[in-house]
Amino acid sequence: MSRYIMVIDTRRCVGCMDCVVACKTENNVPEGYNRDWITETVRGKFPTTSLEIRTERCNHCANPPCVSCCPTGASHIHERGGVVLVNHDECIGCKACLAACPYDARFIHPDGYADKCTFCIHRVEKGQDPACVSVCPTRCMHFGDADDPASEVSRLLASRPAHTLLPEAGTKPRIYYLS
Amino acid sequence: MTEYTLYRHNPGIDPSMHVWGWEIPVYLFLGGLVAGLMIIAGVRLLIMRPNARQALVCCTVGPLAGLALLSLGMLALFLDLSHKVHVWRLYLTFEPTSPMSWGSWILLLVYPALLANALAHLPEAIPSLSRRFPVLVRISDFMLARPRIIVGTGLANIVLGLALGIYTGVLLGALGARPLWNSAVLGPLFLFSGLSTAAALLHGILVLTTRGEELPEFADFLLSMVARWSQAGPLDKRIAPTLAQADNSFLTIELALLGLLLIGHLTSTAVHQEAAGLLLHGPYAAVFWVCVIGLGILLPLLLQHLELLHRIRHTIAPSVLVLCGGLVLRFVIVAAGQASHWSSVLP
Numbered sequence: 001m002s003r004y005i006m007v008i009d010t011r012r013c014v015g016c017m018d019c020v021v022a023c024k025t026e027n028n029v030p031e032g033y034n035r036d037w038i039t040e041t042v043r044g045k046f047p048t049t050s051l052e053i054r055t056e057r058c059n060h061c062a063n064p065p066c067v068s069c070c071p072t073g074a075s076h077i078h079e080r081g082g083v084v085l086v087n088h089d090e091c092i093g094c095k096a097c098l099a100a101c102p103y104d105a106r107f108i109h110p111d112g113y114a115d116k117c118t119f120c121i122h123r124v125e126k127g128q129d130p131a132c133v134s135v136c137p138t139r140c141m142h143f144g145d146a147d148d149p150a151s152e153v154s155r156l157l158a159s160r161p162a163h164t165l166l167p168e169a170g171t172k173p174r175i176y177y178l179s
Numbered sequence: 180m181t182e183y184t185l186y187r188h189n190p191g192i193d194p195s196m197h198v199w200g201w202e203i204p205v206y207l208f209l210g211g212l213v214a215g216l217m218i219i220a221g222v223r224l225l226i227m228r229p230n231a232r233q234a235l236v237c238c239t240v241g242p243l244a245g246l247a248l249l250s251l252g253m254l255a256l257f258l259d260l261s262h263k264v265h266v267w268r269l270y271l272t273f274e275p276t277s278p279m280s281w282g283s284w285i286l287l288l289v290y291p292a293l294l295a296n297a298l299a300h301l302p303e304a305i306p307s308l309s310r311r312f313p314v315l316v317r318i319s320d321f322m323l324a325r326p327r328i329i330v331g332t333g334l335a336n337i338v339l340g341l342a343l344g345i346y347t348g349v350l351l352g353a354l355g356a357r358p359l360w361n362s363a364v365l366g367p368l369f370l371f372s373g374l375s376t377a378a379a380l381l382h383g384i385l386v387l388t389t390r391g392e393e394l395p396e397f398a399d400f401l402l403s404m405v406a407r408w409s410q411a412g413p414l415d416k417r418i419a420p421t422l423a424q425a426d427n428s429f430l431t432i433e434l435a436l437l438g439l440l441l442i443g444h445l446t447s448t449a450v451h452q453e454a455a456g457l458l459l460h461g462p463y464a465a466v467f468w469v470c471v472i473g474l475g476i477l478l479p480l481l482l483q484h485l486e487l488l489h490r491i492r493h494t495i496a497p498s499v500l501v502l503c504g505g506l507v508l509r510f511v512i513v514a515a516g517q518a519s520h521w522s523s524v525l526p
Contacts, residue, residue, distance in 0.1 A: 034189055044180065071274055071277045071282075071283060072269060072271070072274070092262050099196065107190065168521075
């Protein structure tokens, strides 16, 4: 049983948005919409300020509220790696999953169905990294199986402190940010 | 100081979520109203002798209006869907963790229960229709001759009405990502709001059909047309004070539940306190205090209290206020709920 996660080194990310462009190109994301995006958080008081740049997307939560609220089962957890996916043909566009996601990671595709990051499962099944990971010029993004102790993501998590987004929401997100 | 910049602008999501427009509040309002009509009709059927003549306004007019209103509500719900051609997928599965899935199946059961309630006394309510379709008289006679069927219909209406009324609140309450909705009080709140709007609607219908009442020309014309077509006798006016009294009880409970909802949020986490602030002193405060609390609950409470004391005559004013207040409550809760968010305290 695999458990796919993403580990992102916020010290390396420069917010170049290559990951955003790669995702839009790879997944044919319509103009004006984003499956992944960049955030910048500045903390402190000058001159002791700190800046954290993050690349964000669906957190593929282990306890996904978007899946439990879906009335048709269109939102589901894929058997491979626990990736959260949407079956477009089963989605009725009720938008409950959009309201249920604390990360606002979903949107309604112009064709009517709920859409979001898939961890590029079509690439992963071929043994490739997600598009965003594969193009990152600073190599700040890492993708792999958390259940494999020898994987790069497991070793990174063991070596440095990491945090997830909104752990208090109880969704058990699977994207970790090394700080 | 924390400064947060987000490089994303997904339609309906950014800068603040607004995925549900007018359709969902209207659906929640009509669903609650129909739930109230079902409970009132069911209780009325059960507390009266099963085969006795019922108060037609509760047991026939209410369920008939309920059928029409529920259809309108479902139309609003359908209009909200962005992938409309796939709506039939709702009925290919049952997802026990999804309140919307529960609701879609409950709605399927609500129609026959409402119809059975309306059919029991339909020939008395609309004689012209029963003359044209004699089968309606046979159905009514069959039901009235069997008290068990009447009791079963009453119970089904009460149980399904409770389920429908609570579901409209749980639908939002289950979405933990929106702190304002994240409360178990929302289910009972929408249930009692639905009951108050249902009692107000029935009370308003009784007041409107009272002879001698000065009506606007157009309303008078419409009512006389309906009366002429249906050849219905006058509705039982004696139930009007009971409905006004019931409405005041429901409004009082609704006010208490609103208080509990806000107290629950104000004594919870920072995001919940912020969410309550949207209603108490934020951008939705004016509408909440004036239209929901003032005009939608307190003023009709006062007016109906004076009516019951015979200080003023029964008018449709409290009914209109309660119905508008119930609708605005849904609009405010849906809009403010979407505006409430966890990200205000992002690390």
